[in-house]
Amino acid sequence: MDSSNWAEHLKQDFSKIRLRMLEKLEEFSILRLNPKHFYSIKVEQESSLSPLAELASINLESARMLHIKPYVVSQKSLHEIEKAIKKAKPNVTINSKDNELICSIPEPTAEIREEKIKSSKQVVEEARIALRTKRQDLLKKFKNWYPSENELHSNKNSLEKEISRYLSEIESEWTNKEKEFRQLK
Structure with a gap:
């Protein structure tokens, strides 16, 4: 990875983080059977x-x-x-x-559902933390890659926009999954 392709690497890392999060959320099989x-x-x-x-x-x-x-x-x-x-x-x-x-499998009780939702929130938080860690790593590299203040500032802004977009995607995935956990019949 270098200064010209950091956004592509971030996109690939995000895809891996998102996939890992979704796989972990699927493991809550007490709520549904998964073939x-x-x-x-x-x-x-x-x-x-x-x-x-x-x-x-x-x-x-x-x-x-x-x-x-x-x-x-x-x-x-x-x-x-x-x-x-x-x-x-x-x-x-x-x-x-x-x-x-x-x-x-039997209908899970409200208590079990809430316990699973709480556990799944932890999985989502781990994904957020992984994404923030990627941001911190890139910010450190930016200081070496971009000697001029303008380039540094411009790339920091681009990074923040990408991270915000990815965090909102994670939030959207979580909102959908939480609705599914609560409404599953």
Whole structure:
């Protein structure tokens, strides 16, 4: 990175920060089931462990209900898949119906929702801090890159505009996610 491409590097760093924040927010699976969280569950199959995604189709029915249908249906495969899910996701209720498993989670209480929202606010704050740290790093580099006061001032202003824009994007993402957490049915 040098004085000519700092904005592009900042954009790439922001994309990574944002993606990491969104991934962490998705981990709050107590509020909703996410098929991605089931893909890598290891299932014992013929003396070896295989990812669930290789053994069954995983379809989201609603925010709290997931259907898992083995590609090769047998009572043994259903039992092994159920056992692996219970081990990996203890808060999930599993029912068997018509050669498929139906996974569900109960409606979270208001207390649990608020606790998860509080935890997710911490994740968002970590993203803000990471972005502010990037700003501080760039400001230190600007002093070496731009000897003239005009260039330094101009680039500082550009940096502040970019950081403000990225912070507002993070805030917007958080507002949408918080609404989702509160309204999830």
